[in-house]
Amino acid sequence: MKVSARNAFPGKILEIKKGATTAHVVLDVQGLKVTASITNEAVDDLNLKVGDEATAIVKASDVLVAVK
Incomplete structure (x- = not known):
């Protein structure tokens, strides 16, 4: 399988x-x-x-960093 996301x-x-419709x-x-939150289906x-x-594939436009 090939994907365009660089973060795999x-x-x-x-x-x-599993929840009512979404699974973690x-x-x-x-x-x-x-x-990852994906559908039960x-x-x-x-x-x-x-x-x-x-494989966790991350496709995001932003990455946030926080400090205390």
């Missing part, structure tokens, strides 16, 4: 929390937890399961 981070699925999929990317279509390898 391979990891492993730690958790899948948590990936372990080199010790960092990355959470997408979780089913991709046959996602805890322990599967997956």
Whole structure:
């Protein structure tokens, strides 16, 4: 699969929390937890399961940095 996004981070699925329509999929990317909000239908279509390898693809126009 090829995508135009430059920020692709391979990891492993730690958790899948399904809600009424949206699921939160948590990936372990080199010790960092990355959470994606996707539809329940997408979780089913991709046959996602805890322990599967997956890639977090980040496509964003802004990245914010905050300090205390």
